[in-house]
Amino acid sequence: MTNQYPKDLVPYFFGQTASTYDKIVLFTTFGKDNYWKNEIINKIKSPESILDLACGTGILTRKLAKKFPKSEIIGIDISQDYLKMAEKNSSTFSNISFLHQDAENLNLDLKFDCICSSYIPKYCNPEKLVKNCITHLNYNGQIILHDFSYPKNKIIKKLWNSYFVFLNSLGIFLPTWKYAFAELPKVIRSSNWVFSYKQELEKNDFQVKVQYLTWNSSVILYAEKPQSTK
């Protein structure tokens, strides 16, 4: 993976994994994915419209639709396979729609009360993503970004590294996930997404809050769009 821009890995990670994603994310995070997504949702204040950036198979999108049944919810993703799965799994919801878009070149001609996202920051350019979020966000609208992070504590770091060695071996039995299990820890270790997104948002006058979860293995960064921003 050396010297690769994380976005280049997206087709390899998500090319053939849509049908098994929901089970894998729950199993590999020991169910914490559910808790982390609930923490995202707990931060949202009665929105009329929500954008789920990089919605994948729509796990977070459906949770949002359940929690805010009167809100209009749009999920966007760069992977057609993941979007197909999201549409299939969300057919009973009348307040969700899905669109094929690249978050780094987002162009929806719409503004939202909340833009949230789980597991996209590390793959994207912070400057581009923040700029696009600002363009698509109403004043006082919320931006909530969640992703993995590399723990700081020495003991937790050792456990985290050993866990990914284990996942790497598990890849033998899950060939479509083998590459992601091998490369994901490198992406997480080398990413400083929390710092760079916080800095980018602060440049645009957002007051950013940061929540560290599960021994710092996961982080939520959140802020509201100030009236002063373009």
Ligand SMILES: C[S@@+](CC[C@H](N)C(=O)[O-])C[C@H]1O[C@@H](n2cnc3c(N)ncnc32)[C@H](O)[C@@H]1O
């Ligand atoms: C780990 S999955 C997360 C899916 C979902 N957010 C969740 O939490 O279950 C990452 C998703 O990000 C999407 N993705 C990565 N880069 C993207 C981009 N630039 N624009 C839109 N989607 C992107 C991938 O296609 C994939 O569906």
